Amino acid sequence: MPTNQELKAKAMAAIDDRADWLLDVSKTILANPEPGFYEYKTAGYVSGKLDELGIAHQDGIALTGLKGYLRGGQPGPTVAVIGELDSLRVPGHPHADAVTGAAHACGHHCQIGMMLGVAIGIMAAGVQQELAGSVALMALPAEEFIDVEYRYGLHNEGKLGFMSGKQEFIRLGAFDDVDMAMMVHTTSSSEDGKFALGGTSNGHVTKYVNFLGKAAHAGASPHMGVNALQAATVALNALNAQRETLRNENIVRLHGIMTRGGASVNSTPADVRYEGRVRGRTAEAIADASMKMDRCMRAGALAMGGKVNIVTLPGYMPVINDLGMTDIFRDNAEQLVPAGDIITHPADLNRGGSTDMGDLSQIMPVIHPYTGAATGAGHSIEYIVEDYVQGVINPAKAMAMSVIDLLARGSAKAKEVLDGHTPVMTKDQYVAFQNSRLVEELYDGSV
Ligand SMILES: [Zn+2]
Ligand SMILES: [Zn+2]
Structure with missing residues (x-):
């Protein structure tokens, strides 16, 4: 049986072989930004890339979302690797759509490259059959909670229950067969180093x-x-x-x-x-x-x-980063960048922003690390991914290696993570809680 390190070496070599292809994917998405629940072209493009890799997948989940699987040689837990499809609207951004003002001012275009990079790493000869479990490749819509009038309209037409991608995936049951999840987000904060782990977000x-x-x-x-x-x-x-x-x-x-x-x-x-x-x-x-x-x-x-x-x-709900998965990710990140460039924030360090990865973290173990690949303030016209190796290739390798650690050797590590994790709520409790927060009131101040 090959060692985990031998499997990781094969995965990393495969990702390096396709590095230009992966960067081309991310830069193509950068050049064609679409805000949440408008990502029809982006979703079609990602679907074509999954086809190119021979990965069977569903599309049209929560309007524009996609989900494919890579099955290991034996059954076991399912680890989701997530990429977000949506852009913001930041008119004046150098990569903004001239008509809609849509722009990838949060770096989500890198995430789809990362997700496909993980797929390439796991599909490297001799890796996938050594895994006990599955990798769910998930391209999700609408992480930025914007265009509220449009989304509430979709809700009232019965096209959406909840109004973000991960919320709606949870509600629809698209995470029912997923046991744990990971994604990596780009950052421009100097306090995040090359990789930043831990911390939390606002609800x-x-x-x-x-x-x-x-x-x-x-x-x-x-x-x-x-x-x-x-x-x-x-x-x-x-x-x-x-x-x-x-x-x-x-x-x-x-x-x-x-x-x-x-x-x-x-x-x-x-x-x-x-x-x-x-x-x-x-x-x-x-x-x-x-x-x-x-x-x-x-x-x-x-x-x-x-x-x-x-x-x-x-x-959204605040993010809870799973400590066991964080340790695994950190160990693998140390193969890519100096240990001193990997920052582990205290669990209660609140970044101020919000993400629907927080919602997922209420019902299963997740990690949401950051990769220091961008410059300029997030969500501004100056937010530019400068370092595409650190923006796409290194996070893809770190996640592919983490998947190998979780699922190789009979998925012992994944089982350890699951045994050590107590979810805050069940999926049904989550859906009921969120439904209870949707309230509409007409106040008449004329009487
Ligand atoms: Zn954002
Ligand atoms: Zn973002």
Whole structure:
């Protein structure tokens, strides 16, 4: 029986052989960015690449998601390797789509290259049959929780239950046969070194708020109108006044964008829309801040004598990185970069942002390490992946080697990880909890 290190050497050599192909995949996705639940071209492209590798797969899961399998020589646990399909919208980014403003300003294009790199490594001659278990290759839609009005519309049409890729995959049962999961995200933070492990993220809920007023001639008869933009202004000022009530340790973030401010400058705005985000360290902190945001939105409508429709959408849960999987990943990363360039953050180090990998981490062991491959602030026009070896090839190797450690030798390590892991909730509890967070309220401030 070959040693794990012999299997890893074969996997790494295979990934190196196809490195140019993998980088071409990532750069092609970079050049064709699509936001979440619009990734039809990207999904078709990834499907073609899986076909090219001879990997049977399903597509159209949660609209644009894909899932394929590599089966080992013996049965055993299933390890998912995840790549995210979606871009952001950051107009002005050097790789932005000129029409839609879509841009890979979070580096997700690298993740699909990594996922296919893991597939190539595991399919290297003499590796796959030594594994006891399966690798699920999963390309998931919509990690960035954006375009809320569009997604809520898809929800109301019955096309989506939850409004992010991993949430919806969980709800649909696409993770029911998966035992543990891993993915690697790019980072530009100097505090993350070449690889960063551990840490956590904020949870959140998202708001879709519609201020409803009454149109009137803005010059001749504003007294006959109800100005929904003024209602929103009062609401946002009230929201800002809440900040002194938020406890520092809860890392609450209240932020949002106006997606509609009115229709004509000479007509009192009657339909004004706000997309808001409430983030926090715990479910309790989020619930408290969410209640305050709702109160402020109502206050705006009340002040102007209008109405406001407030939809609260179930957002993400904080990430819990599994310690056993983290150790395995770190050992393998040390074969790729100097140990001093691998940072292990404390489990409670909250990065402030949010990811639906946090949702998955509530129901199974996961890791969500970062790879230091980019420059510029995340989600900005300056966020560029500069180092594609560290952005795609090294994470693919680290994950392929970790899969080998988990599933070789009768999958003893994977079983150890599963034995040492207690999920926070079951899938059914997760779905019920998230469903309970979807609330719609129409408040009438005119009476
Ligand atoms: Zn992002
Ligand atoms: Zn991201």
